[in-house]
Amino acid sequence: MLTKLPGLIDVHVHLREPGATHKEDWDSGTAAALAGGFTTVLAMPNTNAAIVDGQTLGLSLGAAELKARCDYAQYLGGSSTNPKTALELSNKVAGLKLYLDQTYGDLKLDDMADWLPHFANWPKRAPLAVHAEGKTLAAAILLAAIYDRPVHLCHVSRREEILLIRTAKEKGLRVTCEVCPHHLFLSEDDILAIGRGRSEVRPRLATKADQDALWANLGVVDCFATDHAPHTLAEKDGNNPLPGFPGLETILPLLLTAVDEGRLTLTDVVTRLHDNPQRIFALPKQPTNYIEVDLDSSYEIHAKDQYTRCGWTPFEGWKVKGRVVRVVLRGKTAYEDGRVLAPPGCGKNIRNL
Amino acid sequence: MLTKLPGLIDVHVHLREPGATHKEDWDSGTAAALAGGFTTVLAMPNTNAAIVDGQTLGLSLGAAELKARCDYAQYLGGSSTNPKTALELSNKVAGLKLYLDQTYGDLKLDDMADWLPHFANWPKRAPLAVHAEGKTLAAAILLAAIYDRPVHLCHVSRREEILLIRTAKEKGLRVTCEVCPHHLFLSEDDILAIGRGRSEVRPRLATKADQDALWANLGVVDCFATDHAPHTLAEKDGNNPLPGFPGLETILPLLLTAVDEGRLTLTDVVTRLHDNPQRIFALPKQPTNYIEVDLDSSYEIHAKDQYTRCGWTPFEGWKVKGRVVRVVLRGKTAYEDGRVLAPPGCGKNIRNL
Numbered sequence: 162m163l164t165k166l167p168g169l170i171d172v173h174v175h176l177r178e179p180g181a182t183h184k185e186d187w188d189s190g191t192a193a194a195l196a197g198g199f200t201t202v203l204a205m206p207n208t209n210a211a212i213v214d215g216q217t218l219g220l221s222l223g224a225a226e227l228k229a230r231c232d233y234a235q236y237l238g239g240s241s242t243n244p245k246t247a248l249e250l251s252n253k254v255a256g257l258k259l260y261l262d263q264t265y266g267d268l269k270l271d272d273m274a275d276w277l278p279h280f281a282n283w284p285k286r287a288p289l290a291v292h293a294e295g296k297t298l299a300a301a302i303l304l305a306a307i308y309d310r311p312v313h314l315c316h317v318s319r320r321e322e323i324l325l326i327r328t329a330k331e332k333g334l335r336v337t338c339e340v341c342p343h344h345l346f347l348s349e350d351d352i353l354a355i356g357r358g359r360s361e362v363r364p365r366l367a368t369k370a371d372q373d374a375l376w377a378n379l380g381v382v383d384c385f386a387t388d389h390a391p392h393t394l395a396e397k398d399g400n401n402p403l404p405g406f407p408g409l410e411t412i413l414p415l416l417l418t419a420v421d422e423g424r425l426t427l428t429d430v431v432t433r434l435h436d437n438p439q440r441i442f443a444l445p446k447q448p449t450n451y452i453e454v455d456l457d458s459s460y461e462i463h464a465k466d467q468y469t470r471c472g473w474t475p476f477e478g479w480k481v482k483g484r485v486v487r488v489v490l491r492g493k494t495a496y497e498d499g500r501v502l503a504p505p506g507c508g509k510n511i512r513n514l
Numbered sequence: 515m516l517t518k519l520p521g522l523i524d525v526h527v528h529l530r531e532p533g534a535t536h537k538e539d540w541d542s543g544t545a546a547a548l549a550g551g552f553t554t555v556l557a558m559p560n561t562n563a564a565i566v567d568g569q570t571l572g573l574s575l576g577a578a579e580l581k582a583r584c585d586y587a588q589y590l591g592g593s594s595t596n597p598k599t600a601l602e603l604s605n606k607v608a609g610l611k612l613y614l615d616q617t618y619g620d621l622k623l624d625d626m627a628d629w630l631p632h633f634a635n636w637p638k639r640a641p642l643a644v645h646a647e648g649k650t651l652a653a654a655i656l657l658a659a660i661y662d663r664p665v666h667l668c669h670v671s672r673r674e675e676i677l678l679i680r681t682a683k684e685k686g687l688r689v690t691c692e693v694c695p696h697h698l699f700l701s702e703d704d705i706l707a708i709g710r711g712r713s714e715v716r717p718r719l720a721t722k723a724d725q726d727a728l729w730a731n732l733g734v735v736d737c738f739a740t741d742h743a744p745h746t747l748a749e750k751d752g753n754n755p756l757p758g759f760p761g762l763e764t765i766l767p768l769l770l771t772a773v774d775e776g777r778l779t780l781t782d783v784v785t786r787l788h789d790n791p792q793r794i795f796a797l798p799k800q801p802t803n804y805i806e807v808d809l810d811s812s813y814e815i816h817a818k819d820q821y822t823r824c825g826w827t828p829f830e831g832w833k834v835k836g837r838v839v840r841v842v843l844r845g846k847t848a849y850e851d852g853r854v855l856a857p858p859g860c861g862k863n864i865r866n867l
Contacts, residue, residue, distance in 0.1 A: 272673075273678050296648075306659055307687070
C-alpha cells in the first residue's frame with residue numbers, strides 16, 4: 162500500500178550551476194530532487210559566479226528555466242556592497258542568504274558592520290537565511306531582534322545552538338531553523354568509517370552529545386533540509402577535500418526509517434519537509450504536487466542508484482525502510498519506480514507562479 | 515591653579531591577589547590607584563584561586579580588608595557550576611563577571627549553554643559584566659535582551675563592536691560599555707615600538723580603523739576603564755608573554771592630555787570615570803572622595819615613578835599634560851605630590867558602606 166504525502170520542499174540545496182557543473186547542474190540536481198521526493202528546491206547562491214545581483218541571478222535562472230525538472234527558486238547572496246541591489250531583487254528570489262561563518266565559496270561576511278544594512282533593509286516579509294554557527298548564530302539572532310524581523314537559521318548542528326534557539330523562541334523572538342540529516346544521523350564518531358576527506362562538511366559533524374541534543378529538541382526544529390552539497394569523489398578524496406555531502410536522495414528514506422523505528426512520526430516529517438518550509442519561505446500552495454511512498458519497502462542506499470552527479474554518498478550501504486515510488490508535479494507523474502520522467506525545463510520558478 | 519574632580523572609579527582592575535602577589539597585591543595595586551586619581555576600584559575575579567564562591571571571595575576580601583588603601587569591591591567570576599552560589603553572593607560583590615572569550619586565567623565559559631543560567635538568574639539590579647569580543651559580544655547582548663536585563667561590555671576595542679553597541683542602544687537595549695586607554699591611544703602600529711611580548715593584551719591592540727571608530731563613537735562609550743593587568747617584565751619579555759598592561763597610573767594623564775588637545779572635554783572624562791561608573795555599578799555617592807589635578811603640569815611617563823609592582827608601562831616616555839596632585843579619601847588626604855599617605859587597610863568595601 163502506498164502513502165500519499167505532499168510534494169516535499171528542500172529549502173537548502175547547492176546545484177553548482179553556474180560554475181561547477183561537473184559536480185551537479187540544474188538538470189542532474191533537480192532529477193535527484195525528484196528521486197528524493199522533492200517537488201521544490203531552493204538553491205543557494207554560493208556558485209561561481211556567486212548570485213549577488215541581477216546579472217548573476219539571470220545566469221542561474223536562465224539555466225534553471227532550460228534545465229530544471231522540478232520547481233525551484235534561487236537565493237541571492239548578501240555581500241558587503243549589495244544591500245540596495247538585494248532590496249530591488251527581493252521579490253524575485255527564494256530569499257537572502259548571508260554567509261556569516263566559513264563555508265564553501267567566497268560570500269563570507271566577516272565584519273558585523275557589513276551585516277547591519279542587510280538586516281535593516283531586507284524586507285521583513287522576505288525570507289532571510291543565515292549560515293551562522295555558535296556565537297555567530299547568536300549574533301544573527303540579535304540583529305534579527307534589533308531590527309524586529311524574522312531570521313531563518315540554516316543547518317543547526319550543536320547543542321548550544323539548539324538550546325539557544327529554544328530559549329529565543331520561548332522569549333518570542335521570530336527565529337526558525339533547519340536541521341540536516343547528516344547532523345541527525347552522523348557524528349564525529351562516524352568520521353573514520355566515512356573517511357576523513359569525505360567527512361568534511363560545514364557545519365562539521367558534531368559530537369554525539371550534540372546529535373542527541375538535536376533529537377531531544379526536535380520540537381524546536383522547524384525544517385529538515387539536506388544542505389545537498391555535491392562534490393566529486395576526486396575532490397573529496399584529494400589533498401584539500403571540499404566540504405559538503407549530497408543529500409537529496411537519502412533524506413526521506415533516512416527519516417522514514419526513523420519513523421519506522423518510532424523516533425519520529427510521519428507528521429513530524431511532513432511538517433518539517435513541507436508545511437513549515439511552505440509557510441516560512443512564503444511559497445505557493447501546490448496541492449497538485451504530491452508524492453507516494455512505500456513505507457514498508459526496505460533497501461540499501463547505494464551511490465550507483467542516485468541521480469546526483471557527484472557519485473557518492475556518506476550513507477553508502479545504509480539499510481533504510483521507506484521508498485519514494487511516485488512523484489507528481491502539477492498533476493503529471495515526474496518520477497516513478499526509479500525513473501525520472503519529467504524533462505528538463507518543466508520545473509517552474511515558484512516566485513513567478 | 516588646581517582643578518577639583520570627584521574621586522575616580524575604575525570598574526576594571528586586576529590586583530592579582532590571591533595567587534600572584536609578585537605582580538601586584540591589594541596594597542601595591544590600591545597605592546597605584548590612588549596615585550592615578552582613583553578612590554574606588556572594582557577588582558576582577560580571575561585570580562589564583564579564581565573568585566567563584568564564598569570561600570574564595572573571603573580570601574580576596576580578607577586580604578583587601580588588611581591591605582587596601584582605597585575603596586573597592588570584588589567581582590565574582592561565573593563558572594559552569596556556580597549560578598546558584600553566585601545568586602547567594604550577589605549583594606556582596608561588585609558584580610558578576612563572565613569570561614566568554616579567551617583571556618588570562620581559567621574562567622572562560624565556552625559553551626553558550628553555560629551562559630543561560632547566569633543571564634537568567636543573576637539579579638537584574640546587580641551588575642553583570644562580560645569579556646566578549648566580536649560575535650561573542652553580540653551573543654552576550656542577545657542573552658541580555660532575551661532575559662530583559664542590563665549587561666556591561668568590558669574593554670570594547672573594535673569598530674564592528676562599537677557600531678553594534680550603537681545600534682543596540684538606539685533600539686533601546688540596556689547595554690553599557692567601557693573602553694580602555696590602550697585601545698584609545700595605541701594600535702597594531704605601535705606593537706613594534708613597544709615590543710611584541712609587551713604588546714600582548716586581550717582584547718589585542720586593534721587596527722587604526724578600529725581605534726578611529728572608538729573615538730568617532732565616544733558618545734556610545736559609558737565608561738573609561740584601565741583593565742589594569744600587571745605582569746612583570748620577566749613575564750612579558752619571556753617566551754610565553756602574558757597578556758595585559760598596567761594602566762592605573764597612566765589613564766588620567768593620557769585623557770587629560772587629550773582634553774588639552776581638544777579631543778575630549780573634562781566633562782567627557784568625569785562622566786566616564788565617575789558619574790557613569792557610579793550609576794551603572796550602583797555605587798554609593800561619596801562626596802568626600804575627591805581629587806585635585808593640575809591641568810597645566812607637563813611631564814613624562816616613567817615606570818620608575820609608578821607604584822604598581824609590575825615595573826613597566828607601555829606608555830614609557832610619553833609626554834603628558836595633566837597631573838594628579840592630591841587625592842582625598844573620605845575627607846582625609848590619601849595621596850599628595852607623589853606620596854601615597856593612606857595606609858594599608860584604610861580602604862573600605864563599598865558593598866558594606
